[in-house]
Amino acid sequence: MPALPTKSSVLVIGSGNAGLCAAISAAESGAPDVLLIDSCPESWAGGNSYFTAGAFRTVHHGLADVLPLVNNVDNATASRIDMVPYTPKNFSDDIERICVGRSDPALSKTLVRDSNEAVKWLARHGVRFQLSFNRQAYEINGRFKFWGGMCLKTQDGGKGLVADERRAAEKLGVKIVYGTAAKRLLLDRVTRSVKGVVVEDRAGEKEIQTGAVILAAGGFEANPRMRAQFLGPGWDFAKVRGTPYNNGSCFEMAIRDVFAKQAGNWSGCHSVAWDANAPANSGDREISNEFTKSGYPLGLMLNLEGERFVDEGVDMRNYTYAIFGKAILAQPGHAAFQVWDATMTPWLRGEEYRDEIVERIAADTLEELAEKCAERGLRKKVKFLSTIKEYNEAVAAFQAENPSHKWDPAVKDGLSTQSTRKQLALAKSNWATPLTKGPFVAVKVTCGVTFTFGGLAVDPETAGVISSATDSPVPGLYCAGEMLGGLFYDNYPGGSGLTSGAVFGRRAGRAAAARARKQSAVARL
Template identity: 40%
Template sequence: MAAEESWDVIIVGAGNAALCAALSAAEQGVKVLVLEKATLEDRGGNSTFTAGGFRFCHDGVEDLRTDILDDMTPGEYDSIGNLPSLSEDEFMATLMKVTDHQADEDLGRILIGESRETMRWMRKHKIRFIPMFGRQSFKIEGKHHFYGGVNIEAVGGGWGLVDMLVQACDRMGVTIKYETGLRELIQDQKGRVTGVRAFGPDGYEDFYAKATVLACGGFESSPEMRVRYLGAGWESCRVRGTQHNTGDGIQAAMRIGARPHGGWSSCHAVQWDISAPPYGDRVILDNFQKHSYIIGIVVNMEGKRFIDEGADYRNHTYAKYGKEVMKQPGRAAVQIFDAKTHDNVRDEYRIREVTKATADTIEELAEKLDIDVEGLKAEIAAYNAACPEGAFGTTYNPSILDGVGTKGLTVPKSNWALPIDTGPFHGYVVTCGITFTFGGLKINTDAQVLDLTEKPIPGLYAAGELVGGIFYENYPGGTGLLNGSVFGRLAGKNAGLLAKAA
């Protein structure tokens, strides 16, 4: 075992939540160590594999130009037709709606109430942001119309976000130790967490600190834990992000009596290209996702629709529809678009590494993709007949909930119901990609980890995906990174203050 090392604050993990915690702790003038299980090249956890999008409260594009988008070019600004504001009440209503009113309201109020100030804080640390032109807008009469509440991303996406946060940590004097994974938490006789035991290139090492922050992700990369908590068959899903999120922080904390909390049987899971590798690809990143289903239809390999593609904005449904694909034969589905809408699919449909087919007829498309031909013909005929005739005229605007839905179908399409009747037809084959799990540790409003009696475990804080209680069953797009930043900042600050006072 290597010689013991002592620090003021230890942060476990090196994704968005962890790096925000490290920055916030360093602002208190204390000595901060970040322990990252991955190599330098594989750093960043799940954050690297995201689009870098943030949902937060603001008063529209004019408001954002003053601080968050202060380096946006005049051309970018002029290209925006509508970028809706987001109030705290709207944000809270969305969070409660998509989680079936199960989200912890106290944590939700912190998440939402601190959202704008946290974005300002990140910008002060030189994190740059830009509107999500390619993924969260539709062009109408030459202007970008944004929708769904998550319209701002870090420059360079998730990879850019992590890189900018690491640079900020370097400027603040934070030390990052790579290839060093948490194995257990160290406590004194009174139960106070005094450090961590980790395994690195030189074997086991003990690192001591006055406060520790766990921010090393959920358990989505552990097939055993997925099956245990999500159910049979979940060992076979693809993982969108890092292979390193195997529940280490959750399990280490539970071994010392931390309280499990939240939606342990649910997760963030999306429609993901069926040819994607088992774990995230650091070149393709999140471009294997396929999220333009709202302007098309989704069928299984029998040709049957099974979700309401127009139930709500993509940002309110995409994180739960991957689970629905998991239930289909072969854990596969096909998204189908015709010539009327295909030009409006998101950027990720245009990558070279995509599983697709194009055909002049529905029959030919079905044959190319091994979909039941007669089943698909019958399904599309029934869907087309259920679409309101001439409902759109010349205006088709997926940036608003238009209420134009099908009539008489068992599985409706509640908005944007446009017939699939104009060739060429395009089909994209998808499976389920899991992003992160919703079950985790219980924390209080100071980001302290609670024990089984609901008392804080002294010296232990948590932030990010390993915190339970905020998301259940579903998730509003762009809230994951915000969650990591808000609670990472809070946990790091309180850990730093504790260490400073010790």
């Protein structure tokens, strides 16, 4: 590991996607020297980005636009792909709808406008993209139908993304030092601009002189105190999907030392259906994102009281998976069971539901399944069975009235539980097929918290952090990734988190480099 310098023209805090993008951008934009630090040991490098599936949501003009970026499509496969363009209006409308009309319009406009060029920029720096056949397409009648507006992922998911970005950063001369925590921001007394950072490593506290700092240290999702304080009661029960080092300390540092303005949805977060048997306080770097359990649109979710509590088919999975963790956390015992019959289990993604990583509760009958689930926390077997029975009756009634309706997992197919003859109090609005064919499978899930939505206010052009005292940017301080506030509220369009990190990390790096070049020129006079 390189020695810790005492000076650096640009200092980046955080080794995930946003931090690495910022470092790459600063280095290629002419910063004389770039240093990236992270409080974690090197064995935890990559922050939360390491644990993602590597999905990037981006504007694109159809298959011809993305094919040059990917390495997993030959000509024969390309001829069997159905992919409609994802326009700027599509992306903007998704943000407006999914984030309940609260997303900062300047930030969301920047994200949408820069998204296509951001992924192409990463590809030029050696990030290996692929079409996400396993997560974003279904093979139907011999054709791959991409759905939900998103089509790109990185090879080897978050692991591959972080490895590729780190390689690119080091190729540009970025120094990366782990086990080094930022403790205090230092300001010039006259100009009130950033002049350094006090850090701490095994040898104690040190001061690094710098004129530009980029905060990319993640949210506070690994801090149970802050989760309970900001997200609300019970959130200290949530399991942590990713790194245990996203503890909110850089938020507290920036707010304390430079009066950084807070922005966004501080009571909101991205949280998913997560394997109930997963570790509580951090992700597993080998299993990683495979603890996610996103097959609920294919079946039902029932809580420990045997009741449904969400409309599993209300929208495409891309637009619901980040909020259903919260719904599970609110249930008795903070847990639920996902249930399928034999017609749907072949459609479950292997990386999430294979026997090696999940306890599949299997039974030939629903009665036997209820007994086995009771051994794992189900409290009301009779209610569990009656809920499924009532659901099956509603499905049958709809199908009798609408015999031409066909199941199609790649679109909102309208196959529901609501007919003139029978309606459920809580509908399943799409993909409603009966649970009647054994063997049946259940998986116990809980809430896995991914990242928090509250963050710091920034200038959308430079990603410069705004001071609450002056309502203007703090000279020399920038922010990207999960620390940026105001973009996501209540929910987020799947895959837009990594894109945001790349877009605003790139902008922060450019702005920091411009400041560093100016300071270097002044110093030479």
